[in-house]
Amino acid sequence: MSDADLLRAEFAENVRRLADKKIAPFAASCDENAEFPAHSVEAFRELDLAGLAFPEHLGGSGADLPTQVMVIEEIARVCAASASVLLTPWAALTPLIVHGSDDLNHRIVPDVAAGRALASFCLTEPGGGSDLAALKTRATRVSGGWRLGGTKRFISNAGHSTWYSVLARTGDDAYGVFFVHRDDEGLSFGKHERKMGMRGFPTADLYLDGCFVPDDRAVGDTARGYHYMMDTLTYTRPLVAAHALGIAQGAYEHAVAYTAGREQFGKPLSRFQLVRAMVADMKTQLEAARALLYRAADTAVDNTSRSRAMVSMAKLFCTDTAMSVTTTAVQLHGGNGYMSDYPVERMMRDAKVTQIWEGANEIQKMLIAKDAFAEFES
Ligand SMILES: Cc1cc2nc3c(=O)[nH]c(=O)nc-3n(C[C@H](O)[C@H](O)[C@H](O)COP(=O)(O)OP(=O)(O)OC[C@H]3O[C@@H](n4cnc5c(N)ncnc54)[C@H](O)[C@@H]3O)c2cc1C
Known part of the structure; x- marks a missing residue:
């Protein structure tokens, strides 16, 4: 075993202990009552898990993908809903970390890395999730930014997240990624879906009704989203x-x-x-x-x-x-x-x-x- 593997195995033991002690006892009630696993978000803080996937200069611990994989497996082993609450912000902020400006990264990532805020990843629409290029949500250029209009379907952590990374059409064959804040005017949410499983993991539609997003909240090139x-x-x-x-x-x-x-x-x-x-x-x-x-x-x-x-x-x-x-x-x-x-x-x-x-x-x-x-x- 390499040193990295040994360290990862030791960390896995700690995560397993945390999961067994602080997360497993609530998994059944969370499912039964379709209740957001707030106790798990609290437990993640003990091992700084929320920031695992983010770079150190943004408040994260910069763990590699195999370590992130190991952590998600250990949490899902006892509570699948909690593991998804943890991983969804990692997905939502990836385009920002790879392509976003320093300023936007510093405004969004540290709070999420510290577990003070959640983020959602918004691709799917009522017209479909498999054929993503057919999406209809549109971002229209206006003075100082963009106006977003459309519906995103089945959005995880919707209503609980502070930030929403939204893929929207900016031209016939061009798409941008935009960061929408929970308090932005023109953003609202649908009902919480009742589901077969993953019942503690919230899912709802996201409605964008002429929602204004300033230029500095667009990620990188707004044609390459x-x-x-x-x-x-x-x-x-x-x-x-x-x-x-x-x-x-x-x-x-x-x-x-x-x-x-x-x-x-x-x-x-x-x-x-x-x-x-x-x-x-x-x-x-x-x-x-x-x-x-x-x-x-x-x-x-x-x-x-x-x-x-x-x-x-x-x-x-x-x-x-x-x-x-x-x-x-x-x-x-x-x-x-x-x-x-x-x-x-x-x-x-x-x-x-x-x-x-x-x-x-x-x-x-x-x-x-x-x-x-x-x-x-x-
Ligand atoms: C609980 C839950 C949480 C979710 N969270 C998010 C989220 O946070 N953000 C987000 O953006 N989306 C989210 N989704 C949406 C999810 O990613 C989509 O449901 C998924 O991509 C499938 O899209 P669809 O439901 O529109 O099915 P469709 O695209 O209508 O496809 C239906 C089925 O048809 C088949 N199919 C489709 N295309 C083909 C093809 N070309 N060839 C063969 N078979 C095909 C597949 O079996 C597919 O399951 C979530 C969904 C659920 C259920």
Whole structure:
């Protein structure tokens, strides 16, 4: 093990302890009451987790992507909603950190890094999320800035965030990224969506009704926002994959403990060969997913066609693993697994969305195939 790996493993132990002690006890009630996990935001402060993904000169700790991945996995292992609350601002601020002015970075990032503010990432619209280039939200040039009009759909942390990074059309084939503040005139929110899972993680529409954004809150080149967001997804998809893997890991641990303790036909379920085979399959899927994810996280910064395909493979495989492992975990709990008294019921519901968001898995397959055929189709 390298020194970096050892440090990461030690940090993982600390995060796991924090997650078990301060986050896990509230996961069920958060889900049941569709309640924002404020206690988790408080817990993140103990290890300065909110700032992990941000550079040190902006108040963060500048952790590399594999370390961020490890942290998200540990939190999602006990509470998927809390892990998403943590990672969403990392995604939202990535275009700003890479392409934004120093001044805008200093106005936004330190508060988010210190856990005093949240941020949301606003791409999807009512017309669709997969075909992002077809988006309709428009930014119109006016004196001193831009006026934004349109609707963003299913926005995570909406209403709880102070800042919203919004992708809007600035021309026929041009898009900009704009930072909208919660108090800006012309910004309002829809109802909080009632969801199958991830119920403690808020989701709502964002309405932009002639919302004025001054020039100094536009990121970089206002014709290149689409590329900024596509690059951002290469860095954030490993986090979404880690989130899914964490859910799967949590469900696996519950299934092992349950089958070791529950007796049928005079012996523990874990003594039955069919049950052991199911557990062996789960463990193999988890380790394969983890290996792929860390490989993708190591190479994501290259941002080549190959590394983007690796990231898509990790997102696809980790999220399919999450659905498969959580479903098997419910099966191994029998009738109890269908009851909300047991965490695997929540974990199976939480897993489903990971196959849909941040580019549905069918979109990931398109990207992987694009790289596979690149030399024949360029
Ligand atoms: C809980 C939740 C939170 C979310 N948070 C955010 C957020 O914070 N910010 C944000 O911008 N968005 C967010 N989203 C939106 C999410 O990213 C989109 O739902 C997702 O990208 C899919 O877009 P869509 O729902 O419009 O489905 P569509 O684009 O209508 O696609 C529907 C389905 O069709 C299939 N499909 C689509 N295109 C193709 C194709 N070319 N080939 C084959 N199959 C295809 C896929 O199976 C896909 O799932 C969130 C969604 C959910 C459910």
